[in-house]
Amino acid sequence: MTDISALFSSPAVSGAVGVERAMAELRAGRPVVLTEGAARLLVFPAENLDSASAAILENLSNGRANLILSPQRLRRLGVERATPGLVATPRIDVERVGALLADEEARIDAPVSAPGAAEEAALDLLRLATLLPGAIVAPLSEPLSQLQEVRGCDVRAFRAKKVLSLHLVGRAPVPLEGAPDSEIVVFRGGEGLRDQAAVIVGKPDLSGPVHVRLHSACLTGDLFGSLKCDCGDQLRHTAKIMAENGGGVILYLDQEGRGNGLANKVRAYKLQAQGHDTYDADEILGFGLDQRRFGYAARMLDLLGVTRVRLMTNNPAKIEALRAAGLDVTDQRIQGRPTPQNIHYLATKRDRAGHYLDVDLPPAGG
DSSP: OGGGGGOOOOOOTTHHHHHHHHHHHHHOOOOEEHHHHTEEEEEEGGGGOOOOHHHHHHHHHTTOOEEEEOOOHHHHHHHOOOOEEEEEESOOOHHHHHHHHHHHTTTOSSSOOOOOHHHHHHHHHHHHHHHSEEEEEEESSSSTTTEEEEEEHHHHHHHHHHHHHHEEEEEEEEBBBBBOOEEEEEOOSSSTTOEEEEEEEEEOTTTEEEEEEEEEIIIIITTOOSSSHHHHHHHHHHHHHHHTOOOEEEEEOOTTTTOOOOHHHHHHHHHHTTOOOHHHHHHHHTOOOOOOOHHHHHHHHHHHHHOEEEEEESSSHHHHHHHTTOOEEEEOOOOOOOOTTTTTHHHHHHHOOOOOOOOOOOOTTT
């Protein structure tokens, strides 16, 4: 009989399978068990908590449940910490958990304790699944065979393994408006369960610096022309410049909402409509300035044979990430059009995240 475990035995795959299955379970609103050595931790995404799941979790946890929150969310609750923290939830109250998770007016109502490695891995698992960074966690004394198990060490190693497993799965010529001589190349891998795409515009000379843009997917801006950001403008302007200047490569990365995911991006938009800037809105939801990773973007360029890059960006973090990956990087500034709807957003990116934006903008919050 064929040993099916051989399918999962390569270094680039082993361990990642459990993480991907656990992510799918959490996104479906089902708990998972995270193991750290001999210890077992029940993990349930707080955003999916309702009265039925609260009753089940309360029964399983025997009064030992905690809510783990990110340091950014704890800061909004009035607790300054550099690391995540645990808030005791011996009685799992849906309204209380919801307020602690994302209510902009909520304040901490109990002592905050330090998490262990397993609890921190649980929080990272939620980030990988693009869920709000908050989970009900509880130690288990017995296995729960009906639940997906995942190891903490595999969660911590997941991103690096996904970079190694990145591979090309398809390519075809696709004429684009303003760049008719273009080809789309699709890679399987990156974080989560998502594919990544490269758009090769024209016939770039790989022996010299290649125009490259790392463009994180923006459904609202790229597809629907949202006036709240400059993403769609940057994407189309980049393709035009490349088509007119010897070609280039656009990496279209599935990292919506600075890596927070589409649902959390829309939640942040609602907070922005209430007067918060883009970064404060993300912090209210428990996120830092930017959750994106660009290691697999460097791997995509490597697979395409690109080693010298003229990066089209206004984001210094992208330049630093590619240099850290060993690429020879120079940069070319690019930005979209300021509009009455996005001018304060652009100013905030300039003033709080150090983006290179040269247009005349008011101070962030002005």
